[in-house]
Structures are given as C-alpha cells and as structure tokens.
Amino acid sequence: CWWEGEHEGLTANKILRRRDMPLSRQQWLFGERSVNQGQWLRKEDACISQE
Numbered sequence: 001c002w003w004e005g006e007h008e009g010l011t012a013n014k015i016l017r018r019r020d021m022p023l024s025r026q027q028w029l030f031g032e033r034s035v036n037q038g039q040w041l042r043k044e045d046a047c048i049s050q051e
Contacts, residue, residue, distance in 0.1 A: 002037045012036035 003010065014037040023029040 001039075002035055004033065004035055010036070011038050013038045 001010075016035045016037065017032055018035060019030045019032050021031040021033045023031045
C-alpha cells in the first residue's frame with residue numbers, strides 16, 4: 001500500500017519524491033511531495049492503495 005504523511009504503525013520500505021504539487025498554475029511551478037510505500041499490516045489500517 002502507499003500513503004502520504006506520517007501514520008502510526010506503518011513503516012515505509014520505499015519513499016518516492018514527486019514534483020507534482022501545484023504551487024502556481026500561472027507560472028507552472030510545482031513543489032515536491034513524498035509518497036511512502038510499505039506493507040499493509042492489518043485490515044483495520046487505512047491505506048490509500050493496495051498492491
């Protein structure tokens with residue numbers, strides 16, 4: 001699964017840095033955001049996407 005930000009109980013195996021957060025649409029400036037990827041430990045844990 002993958003998630004953004006800190007989540008208790010989830011440990012990231014891989015951290016992806018993406019430059020797709022719009023800062024200014026007039027000047028086409030984009031900021032960086034981090035996406036974490038790791039194991040889904042329990043069904044109760046909320047993940048954005050399962051792999």
